[in-house]
Structures are given as structure tokens and as C-alpha cells.
Amino acid sequence: PLPGSAYELKDYRRAKVQKMGYVYFSPDKSYYSVPYRYIGKETTIHYTGSVVEIYYHQKRIALHRRHTEKGSYNTNREHLSSTHKYYSDWSPEFFKRKAARHGDHVLSCVEAILAKGDYPEIGYKRAMGVIQLHKAYGAERLDNACKRALQADAATYMRIRNILKNNLDKSSLFYRDLEEDKSHIPDHGNIRGASAYQ
Incomplete structure (x- = not known):
């Protein structure tokens, strides 16, 4: 046939x-x-x-x-073994310790990534990817990017990498002033307020 x-x-x-x-x-x-x-x-x-x-x-x-x-x-599922000797140094605590060196927000993102993973090995790889971003962008920028990702409820490697790649972690003067609850318009004698138009 x-x-x-x-x-x-x-x-x-x-x-x-x-x-x-x-x-x-x-x-x-x-x-x-x-x-x-x-x-x-x-x-x-x-x-x-x-x-x-x-x-x-x-x-x-x-x-x-x-x-x-x-x-x-x-x-x-039968292929994976988290207890195998190659993973002896990889554990949630191992990644949390590495993340904590780069800031509280990095640690929070790594904890969220590890909590979401279907398999520990996949979560470990994604967590390592986030931590490794400090090599290209520095710990301070990585922490700021993680802060933004957490605010957007999007703590993923791809989102954090895109925030860094597009410089979205660098707060502009406008956003910084909003966060500090201040006007983004500087004080000046020639600027009239609402009372000038009554």
C-alpha cells in the first residue's frame, strides 16, 4: 500500500x-x-x-x-532532572543571591520569573538571562528597567531587555517631575497662571 x-x-x-x-x-x-x-x-x-x-x-x-x-x-517531562549533578549549584536561592547584588527590583523580577516557570530549568535560564543583562547595561540601569517591568506587571526577560535596548529605563525630566509630584514647567516671572485669564 x-x-x-x-x-x-x-x-x-x-x-x-x-x-x-x-x-x-x-x-x-x-x-x-x-x-x-x-x-x-x-x-x-x-x-x-x-x-x-x-x-x-x-x-x-x-x-x-x-x-x-x-x-x-x-x-x-521524562528528560528533565533537577536533581542531576549539573544542577547542583543551580537553585532558586542561587539566583536570588546573584540578583540581589544588582538591586531590589532585579531580585523581585527574578523571584517572579522563578515562580512562573513550568519547569525549574526553564525558569533558571530566564533568570540567568535577566541577571546577565548587567554586563551590557550596568546594575543601576538593570534595576531601573526591572522597576518599570514590575510596574507594568511584565517581569519577563524579553520585556526587561526591550526596556534597556530602547532606553525606557532612563526617566525623562517630565516623568521624573511627575513622580515627585512637581510641575514639569519651570518657575519663571513671564509665565502666567490660570488667574491671568479670568
Whole structure:
């Protein structure tokens, strides 16, 4: 009998298994989990329009349905092990200590990110991403960006990075005056108030 589905072309990529137990799949800019014992190993990704397979030394170690959503984490629960030796130094307390060095708002954002994660490994990676932003922007700007993200109830890595990238963490004179409950118009003798127009 003929195959029940149409033939799909297969393509290949190479990827190293990251510390959190995922390979980065560059065509979709997404992540796929593999069994934790392959952390640090070089793998080959075989993929079609619908399936992603990960091979190590010609042996298939993971099979996932392909999701083209950018930045998505595709997880098989059996692949993850937070107690594995590679995570011995990674814990919520570890990330909170690192975040606290850069400000109270950074700490609050990291706590929010860790609380939201479906899997600890994903939360750890996102928390590390936020903390690492201090290298490019400095601790003070990172803390200000986290403050804005918290005010908008959007404590995510992407939102914080965009605030920094677009300089939205730098309060303008107008916004600073509003925060201090002062007029943004300077006092001057030639400026008339409402009483001049009665």
C-alpha cells in the first residue's frame, strides 16, 4: 500500500546540549529537551516540517513534534532532572543571591520569573538571562528597567531587555517631575497662571 502521508524532506543541524537539558534549534529559534545524561554532548538534529529528532552517535535520543513558535520550549517531562549533578549549584536561592547584588527590583523580577516557570530549568535560564543583562547595561540601569517591568506587571526577560535596548529605563525630566509630584514647567516671572485669564 502507498504511505498514508506525503513524503517530507529532511534537513539537518548540529547542536550541543545546553546545561539546562535542551538543544537550540536555530531554524525556529526554539528549544527541544533531551535526556539529561546527554548534557554537554554534541548532537545532530534531523527535522522535517512536522517532526524534530535528536541523534547522538546515530542513535535517536529524542523525538518531538515541531513547533515553529519563536522562543518556545518543547519539553518531554521524562528528560528533565533537577536533581542531576549539573544542577547542583543551580537553585532558586542561587539566583536570588546573584540578583540581589544588582538591586531590589532585579531580585523581585527574578523571584517572579522563578515562580512562573513550568519547569525549574526553564525558569533558571530566564533568570540567568535577566541577571546577565548587567554586563551590557550596568546594575543601576538593570534595576531601573526591572522597576518599570514590575510596574507594568511584565517581569519577563524579553520585556526587561526591550526596556534597556530602547532606553525606557532612563526617566525623562517630565516623568521624573511627575513622580515627585512637581510641575514639569519651570518657575519663571513671564509665565502666567490660570488667574491671568479670568
